Amino acid sequence: MALSGPAGPIDPNETDNFEEIEKQFAVKVVEHMTTYWAILEKMPGSKLRLTKFDDDILDHFKREFPDYDLKATIDEDSMKSKEGKERWRNFINEYEKKVDDYNFGTMLRANPAWEYGEKESIFAVRMQFYAIEIARNRAGLNDWIHEKAQKAS
16 A cells, blocks of 8 residues: 655655654554553553443444453454454454544453553554453453552542
């Protein structure tokens, strides 16, 4: 897919990674991660809405991934396998015109019992984050974060 720029068509497969763009991307990812964690510290995840489409996203996630174990550690290899990517791509693309930044990269905790960390987080697409975190929140699996923060204050 070629993009168009001021100097003509840009083929993303033939461009160098620009350090400044990578830095800006990393800043956005970290901002999203720290903001979400701060919100979970201030209120139980079970009472949180991440989007105006939470109910639809949750229902769709349950239909498309009925055997998904929310308490288990995410198998990143399975998620990013050819079959896993295809299943997620079909899910994600449903939100192209509904959810801003639906396909933007973000960090997702591999297990709901863990805090964010280098070995505890995986790179995911925003809609994967929404689907999994909405389901975790509704199941009360993130409420411990709020409880821990309340005890510490």
